[in-house]
Amino acid sequence: MSTEFVDNDRKPVGYGRMLRKEDPRFVRGKGRFIDDVQLPGMLHLALLRAPIAHGRILGVDTTAAEAHPKVKLVVTGAMLAERGLAWMPTMSGDVQAVLATDKVRFQGQEVAFVVAEDRYAARDALELIDVEYEQLPAVANVRTALDPAAPVIRDDLAGKTDNHCFDWETGDRAATEAAFADADVVVSQDMVYPRVHPAPLETCGAVADYDAVDGGLTLWCTTQAPHAHRTLYALVSGLPEHMIRVISPDIGGGFGNKVPIYPGYVCAIVASLLTGEPVKWTEDRSENLTSTAFARDYIMHGELAATRDGRILAIRTRVLADHGAFNGVAAPTNYPAGFFGVFTGSYDIRAAYCAMTAVYTNKAPGGVAYSCSFRITEAVYLIERLVDCLAFELELDPVELRLANLLRPEQFPYTTRTGWVYDSGNYEATLREALRIADYDGLRREQRDKRARGELMGIGVSFFTEAVGAGPRRDMDIMGLGMADGAELRVHPTGKAVLRVSCQTQGQGHETTFAQIVAEEIGIPPADIKVVHGDTDQTPFGLGTYGSRSTSVSGAAAAMVARKVRDKARLIASAMLEISVADLVWDKGSFAVVGDPTSCVTIQDIAMHAHGTGELPDGVEGSLEAQVHYNPENLTYPNGAYICVVDVDPDTAVVTVRRFVAVDDCGTRINPMIIEGQVHRGLTDGVGMALMEMIAFDDDGNCLSGSLMDYLLPSALEVPDWQTGFTVTPSPHHPIGAKGVGESATVGSPPAVVNAVMDALKPYGLRHADMPLTPSRLWEAMRGNPQPPV
């Protein structure tokens, strides 16, 4: 990893390494997060949550809570039902209770809320609400959710007699079966991708401020998609959309957790409507971990068909998906399994088929894109583990097996057997770069020596292809909203600029990256470009930040709006220099007369002229600004090769990740420092999921992972010094060739870690053990007793 960076005094005008513009306010404690929002007269809301996973509500007595001297309002599900607000649509065609009316369906479900003068009083008053439950048997085990005898969770849905949520399939079943029938070798493996949680350090929250005089609602909210949320609030509440302003201020991490609309947001709005005062709701850590959107929770059975010499012919998988009590998946409408359809991975596979069944259980709803680009994490884990299982069976080196099957550069654009059009890639070069950095052959020699001494060292490889930047409007929408993003650029008279974008940063460094994109196009230094985001009244419409779509969609919009401004600047320059447009040459930041570099005008000169009184060309208006709305033509497909080196203590089964090499190809690189930061985060995430993270439940559906002492996040002590590298294969259809990188490392790293651990345990004859590979679980596997975590 390079530790060099260009000092901000010498920062690039355009792409390159520079410190983040937003960081001074964060390192000085001047960030403004939801909980920093203070309004005059603001009240505080606390949610009462279900203590049990499944139970009928027999009665709710709020008398004592209402008598608390500081309590202003107590609202139950029944009261919301009177206003038609007890249920709300989810982003995937289901409904979810805002406050439970009939039953509670997961532990931690919202049952009632209290609004009080301060947050302590609101919390205290929750204990004064008396809810009588008739406890029902809970469906805590996804594998038995469809048993005829299982209690029906969703009896709110008319005619519902089981816990079936949806079926989904992709690929060609017949062709795949034929390929399997002819294959020399078939490997099959059951594997679980456990339920994990995005666990942003800032929990979710909102401040709702309804102005009864003008009828306007301002909602400060932890949302990754302020514009989409505004539209949904308008559609659901009936408030006119132009009177709703959603502000997403500084966000302390999203990772998909802040894509859905949570009952707490709706309750805050209702509370402000009913009290006429601003109302703040901030969830606590346990509420965040137990009630907000989880990710993964796929039980997968995967199979690969191959020739004896290691040519992969076909892949087939069955998936049982645990969606919790409500289907709260945040994914484009026609993609109930997100982009899991890319499970053919990075390989030239001739046939593929997936059949998925999703079920309801008495667990928290969700299924968000937790740094996974809509379920690609699960897909990549499946194929990358299967490839290692095949290597195990064929006694082939996993790198050789991958090299023999990776897509070749001349195959791009490549249409997979499940219909995805990969835009570009040079997979072999990317993998070879990782092998070079890691000194793969040297590692294998070291491993041989160590094995001879009884030491357990493992080398794990993964290659991933991501599909990000959702998405083309012909294919993709969320609740009917096309997944395009807008950008507006204004260059002020003095040549300083403001870029307004519809995506929203949660730590990704947009205020820097997008300024650099514009700087690259129009030659105004990034320091002179302010990036405005996260406020629906201040920015053009667009669908927000998730699925690594900011650079791939909004980044494209930023480049195109800058080009639009540059095109106008060119016309103005021609008037200023009294020369035809064809005789102008653009040198980042100025137009000069061809062959006469001294005769030139800078973008700053042009900006002043555009706003001044000087001559303008025919048909050109004053000012220097433009707006675009970018509809992506295709997704972009970042990819990468990861190599993980672990040591396993043969006696305690403790895994140490000793080295990790990550070579990412995200196309054009805008700010390498920010890319590396994103990759470091995702790799840490991957180590966490592979080794320790899991939202666990007991047989009664009680969540066992309600604090960060129980839900383990990795720290700096669990991860090595990351070694990053890159190749650059630009996206052919993206205006600047950038592909996005935010989730790549989260997607690519878990299989590399697990593959490394399994490689270390080869002397035990062990082919697979499920995440999380905690010492205890791994030790059980080493003595021949690998157990799935669910």
Add this chain to the structure above:
Amino acid sequence: MQLPAPFDYERATSVDHTIQLLDRLGGTARIVAGGHSLLPMMKLRLVHVEYLIDINDLHGELGYIRVEPTRIRIGAMTRHRELLDSPELRRALPIFHDAERVIADPLVRNRGTIGGSLCQADPSEDLSAVCTTLNASCVIRGRGGERVVTMAELYRGPYETAVGPAEILTEIRIPLRAGGSSAFEKVGRRAGDWAVVSCGVAVWLDGAVITDARVGLAAVGPNTTGIPAVSQALRGRAPSETLFAAAGAIAAEYCTPVDDQRGSVDYKRHLAAELTRRALRRAVARIDGREL
């Protein structure tokens, strides 16, 4: 933000003042030292406290490590960080340094105290295992004066101690004997996590023969446990890998772990054996002047 129920707060100025406050406020008062266990439990509303008596101003009175010829006295307000950083303590009882390196994180170690750790009586608490290993005794003061209890007497079950409602643990006394050393081993799921199992060992040699040895295990029973059978098996024997393994097997047999998110019963028994073996190996090497 997790919010505790209402409570009143008193700041004690001395041990005597603490006892007066406890006496006056009764059983609904709790002492807070580092607060890293009590405050989270209050915020989760697992513990309701009417009065919190803050004894952090007692650090001057109760924050000390005094090495005497035949014992070490450690004041109850001595912070983890001070135990970790004390060269005298490390020289006499390296087990403390071993343990403190793997207890929680620097933020917790800066505030947490040995007295608080012992009085919390968490079955997984590492310093409790250290004190059990070292046959420490605890000085408890109340209105009627001081009394001294052994570690076995101090613990009455998970989160329960012999410290009465109007009493305060003031000092931990650890006997010192020549010819010995000590070590601590721990397996957690992550740095800063509670132990899956942790194990302390103290061992004394006379020439080539073990004259005495003690183990203390955390997270494998209702309280940290010393296992006398291990001591018996080791006394009078020459240290060897076979002997250490046999001692480990006894530790595994006598401990009483439960299945939980941290690990299976079988794994914890296995760790009790393995960590006993490792700690013995390391402690014996230290007597020989070697660091493994």
